[in-house]
Amino acid sequence: MKIGKAKTDSGAVIPVIRRIFAENGREYLGHYAIAIVCMLAIAATTAFSAWIMRDIIDEVFYRQQWHLVAWICGAIVAAFAIRGFATYGQSVMLAKIGNNIVARYQQRVFDHLMRLDIGFFTATRSGQLSAQISQNVGGIRDLLNMTVASIARDLVTLIGLVAVMVMQDPLLSAIALVIGPPLIISVNYLMRRLRRVTREAVEVNSRLLGAMQESVQGIAIIKAFTMEEQLSQKMTGLISYAEERSNKIARVSERLGPITELLAGLAIAGVIGYAAWRASVASQPPGTVFAFITALLLAYDPVRKLARVQVNLERALVNARMIYEILDIEPKQRDADGSVPLKVTKGDVIFDKVAFSYGENLSVLHGVSFTAQAGQTTAIVGPSGAGKSTLFALLQRFYDIDDGSIRIDEQDISHVTKSSLRGAIAYVSQQPYLFEGTIRDNIRYGRPDATDQEVEEAARLAHADEFIRQQAEGYNTLVGENGATLSGGQRQRLSIARAIVRDAPILLLDEATSALDNESEARVQEALEQIMKTRTTLVIAHRLSTVVNADRIIVLEEGHLVEEGTHASLVRKPHGIYARFHKMQSEKGEDLLANTTAGIGASIGANTEASTGAPVEPAAQETK
Structure with a gap:
C-alpha cells in the first residue's frame, strides 16, 4: 500500500511549515525565545567585528591613537566571549527542542498507528513502514530549527552586516548587492529539480531498509531455502538505485556551491577593484574600505547559508510531508456515535x-x-x-x-x-x-x-x-x-x-x-x-x-x-x-499407525537377524 503522493509544487511548502508551527510553536515559545536572543547576540557581535575594523585602521594605525588600543582589544575580547556563549546557548537550546520534537512525533505516530484498522497493516509492508518512519520523523525537527536559525541568525546577521556596509559606503554596497537576483534565480531553478529526486530517494531508502529488516526476521527461511544469492541480487539492485538517487541529489544540490562562489568572487573583486581605484584618486584613509571589505567577507557566510537553506528545507519538507501522510490517514473503524461499554452477563x-x-x-x-x-x-x-x-x-x-x-x-x-x-x-x-x-x-x-x-x-x-x-x-x-x-x-x-x-x-x-x-x-x-x-x-x-x-x-x-x-x-x-473429513483423517491416522508399526517391526527384525543370523517375521514382534 502506498502511503500517498505528496504535492510537489512549491505551493505545498507554506501550508506544511504553517502546520508545523501551529502544532509546535506555542509549546516551544520560551525555548525559541532564548535561542533567538542567542542568535541575535551572534549577529550583533559579527556586525561589530566588521564595524570595529575602521577604528582599528584609521584611529590606531593611521592616526596613531595608541591609547585606544586597550579599549579596542577589550571590546574585541568581550564580543568574542559573548559570541561563544551565545553559540553554545543557541546550539544546546535547538538540540533540546529538536530532540523533544522527535520524541513527540514518534509517540504521536505510534499512537496513530495503533488506532488504524487491521486492513492498513495488511496492505502495508511493516519493514518499509518502520524504515520510512525512522527516516522521516526528523524532518519536522530539521524544518523548525532551520527556519528559526535562518531567520533569527543568518538573516539578522546579514541585515546587520549590510547595514554596516551601507553606512560605510552606499555605492560600494550597491556593487556588492548585484549578486542577489542571479543567486535567487539559480536557487529556484535547483529547487524544482531537487524536490522530485529527494522524495524518490526517501522512498527507495525506505524500501531498502525495510527489505533488510525483513531479511533479518526471516533468516531461518532464507537459509533453509538457500535464498541468500537471490536476495543478495535483489538487494544489489535496491542498493544501486538508492546510491544513484543519492548521487543525483548531491549533484543537483551541490551545484549551488560553484554558483555562489562565482557570484561572491565577482562581487568581492569588483568592490576591491573599485575601492582601490577610488583610494588612489581621492587619497582617502583606508579604514572605511577595510571595514567595508570585512563586512562583505563576513556577509558571505550567512548569504551562503541562506542560499542553501532552501536546499535543506526541501529535504526536510519531503520527510515532514510523508510523516503527515501517515498522520492524516483516517481510521476506517471508529466507535459509533453513542457507543457504550459492553456488559457481558452470560456470554452468548x-x-x-x-x-x-x-x-x-x-x-x-x-x-x-x-x-x-x-x-x-x-x-x-x-x-x-x-x-x-x-x-x-x-x-x-x-x-x-x-x-x-x-x-x-x-x-x-x-x-x-x-x-x-x-x-x-x-x-x-x-x-x-x-x-x-x-x-x-x-x-x-x-x-x-x-x-x-x-x-x-x-x-x-x-x-x-x-x-x-x-x-x-x-x-x-x-x-x-x-x-x-x-x-x-x-x-x-x-x-x-x-x-x-x-x-x-x-x-x-x-x-x-x-x-x-x-x-x-x-x-x-x-x-x-x-x-x-x-x-x-x-x-x-x-x-x-x-x-x-x-x-x-x-x-x-x-x-x-x-x-x-x-x-x-x-x-x-x-x-x-x-463425516468425509473425519473419515479422511481417520484413514491417515490408521495408515500412519500401520507404517509406523511396520517400520518398527522391520527394524526389530533386522536387529534380531544381525544378532542371531536368522530372519524374524515382523508379526512375531507384535506386542500383545
Missing part, C-alpha cells in the same frame, strides 16, 4: 446472517448464522479458505461486516466500544507472537494488573511453568525477537498463559495446540478444558480429534454454514462434509 455469542467481503470481488461469508452458547464450546471446522479465521476477526471487530449482525448477550458489537469488546475476549492465535521484554512481561500483557502469583498460576495451567524455571533467569528471562530463543511449542504455551491470565468471559482458540507435541497437547488440552468450563469458547480446528468433545460443531464451506451439530450426530451423516 450470536452470528445472525453475517455477510462479509474483503473487497468487491473477494466475498468470504454468505449469511452465516449460529449461536455459541455461554459456558459451552463451539468448534468451527472446514477446509482452508472457508472463512473460519474471518469469523474470529469479525467478532473482535478487526473489520466491519457487510450485512447481518454479531451480538453478545443481545448487544450488537457495532454499537459498543471496541476497547470493551476486545477486553471481554481472550485470543490464542495459531502463530504465537512474543514482544520485547521478559517472559513475565509477555504473560502479563494479557492483563497488566495481574500479580506475579497470577502470572505464575497461568503459566502452570498452560504447562509452561516447568520450562520457564529452567531458563537462565526464570520468569525474568528476556525473550529473543519474537521469542526466537524458545521452541514453537514453548511460545504457544506462553500465548495460552497470556490468554488464561486475561480471565475474559469469551475465549477464542485458533489452532491453539497446533505447535505442540502429542504429550504437551494432551496436557494443555486438559488445562484448557478446565478454564473453558466457565467461558464461552470458540475453537478453530483442522484436526478433528481436538473438537470431538465440543458441545456444538459448525462446518463451513466456501463461506456458507453447511452443517452443525455434535460430533456424534455429524459423523452419522454418510455424505456430510464433516
